[in-house]
Amino acid sequence: MSDDLQNHGAVFSLLSLQLAWRNLWRHSRRTWLTAGAMIFSNVLLIFMISLQLGSYDMMINNTLRAFSGHIQLQAEGYNENQRMRRSIPSILSLTRRVRESLPDAAVSARAAAFALVSSEERSFGAQLIGVQPAWEPGVSTLPGLISEGRYLEDPDAAEIVIGAVMARNLKVGLGDEITLLGSGWDGSFAAGVVTVVGIYRSGMADLDRSLAQLPFGYFQATFFMQGHGHAIVVALDDLDQVAPALSTLQPLAGDDLVLLDWDALNPGLKQAIQADMSSAWLMYGVLIVLVAFSVLNTQLMSVMERTREFGVVSALGVRPSRLAMLVLLETALMALIGLAIGLFLGWLVALYFNTAGLSYPGMEEAAARFNLPDRIYPSVSPLSLLLGPVVVFGFCLLAAIYPAARLLRLRPVEAMRAA
């Protein structure tokens, strides 16, 4: 008995499906127009979202690779307040152990001090970083951005690499001497004279103006560091490796040191992305609502023009709820067409730009400001492809609820008399 009913139901819904499909093509031009709106918005959404996600990935990776790395090991409290004495003792041996436990990652030690840098004519405050010339290029893109001269080589040489803006402010060039004046790890006066061997241009105004790098050994001697340093920087291939690396490093951190991930190191980054994402969704929302209204319009029209037909069918004993389901099914089929074709075309578009990259006039300046390369490569992932179309699909179904609900109040006799 129940088998029979189920069977009956299956035949019934297959029948509804066939009916819905046929109904759709009774006005094929109208269906295509509405589906076209969906396809258009889906392709547009896929393109925009994959572009956006691609640019976020790029933004994160570029910011992290520029300087901070994905993970840093620091003394407790150093990240909040960069005091000279909040340091890691015997940093070089700890760095070696970190390197051994993460063979695939790039690992480098740093020490930092705030000091007055002066040329013959001018003086400015600057952040001085002692870096390991052999390892630093693995964790930071700065060494690769040297526009004049070369990067540091000898770990003990009295040499310095400065940013282009600092070089301009100090009025110095390659081979010129700079004096450093600050206070050492033991509180005593630290001073040194170094030669400019390289000038880098990162495009990030902060770095180019106020950051300078010295070889680690020379930094140790000048600032009386006694083997101390301030950060062990770890750079990974991508963001997914951060969590496993953190758990690998946990035993090395002990009680006095803290492990900081990229979000803790760059607190503004995630917020900037979230803010950008929510403002973009406002725009997408407008697009999606417009498409939903066009569906509402189409389905309402198709229900109204079939009032007589529905009246006859319901007079023959078909329940109004089935009729409402039929309308929803029609909409779902139409939305599915829009989804499938939109997804396919959107995927093609995203795939094309994913390999070719995308650039537009004026982008170079904007990109420099946000530390992006001058070409964006949209990301092609299930998330970037499906997010927009699925939301459109959902809203189209929602839009069909009103026309379908009208059928629940259908009175057969009146409906049959309708013009």
Added chain:
Amino acid sequence: MRRILLTLTLLCSSASAADDLTARDLVEKAMDHWRGLTSWGISTMTIHRADWERSMTMESWSKGDKTTLVRVIEPRKDAGNATLLNDGTMWSFTPRINRIIKIPSSMMSQAWMGSDFSNKDIAKSTDIIDRYDHELTATETVDGHVQYTVTSVPHEDAAVVWGKEVLIVRDDYVLIEQQFWDQDGVLVKKMETLEVAEMGGRPVAKVLRMGEVDAPEEWTQLTTEEIKFNLKLSDNLFTLSNLRNPRQ
């Protein structure tokens, strides 16, 4: 009746005018008292932190409002490091690199050699007299001395990092306390006089302690070991060449 009111009003207004004058005078007198017309002294600075402490001894000379020379004598490692403030311009000499460096005005509010004193504090700068408006806000008697509290607010256009400073000056013009408030009305750091002693023929704030309010275990103490006032000091003392090659 009306006459009484009028008299009262007059009295009040003249009283407040006198107060304004007194407040500024108090600050000026305290600064004069602190520096003397000329002065020479030896003092020890102790920088205290939660996990370490460090001391250094310095010799200093000052002349008038705007000229100060400070030279480190101990520890040996730092001996010879010197700072010269001459009419708002600050120079620093470091024997290790044998160079004189001009400290930009933007660095004047930065800490001096990791201490809680700023470059400006070390140079005993007296900007506060002219760049602030002073008002007497309280008077009380402590240990037989009258102490005046002066609240000083920087002029609108003054390039000053503080929102206001509060000075407590004793009736013999010894500066008892100086408070530094930020623009949001929060007390950030304060300098207290821990000991007053008769030195160089006048009462002097012998032990000063400067510290941030929210880090009570971190402070810098400046103890005056010896001081003399109103000596004959040659102008040559305050030159760049003397900064580099002391002739004393």
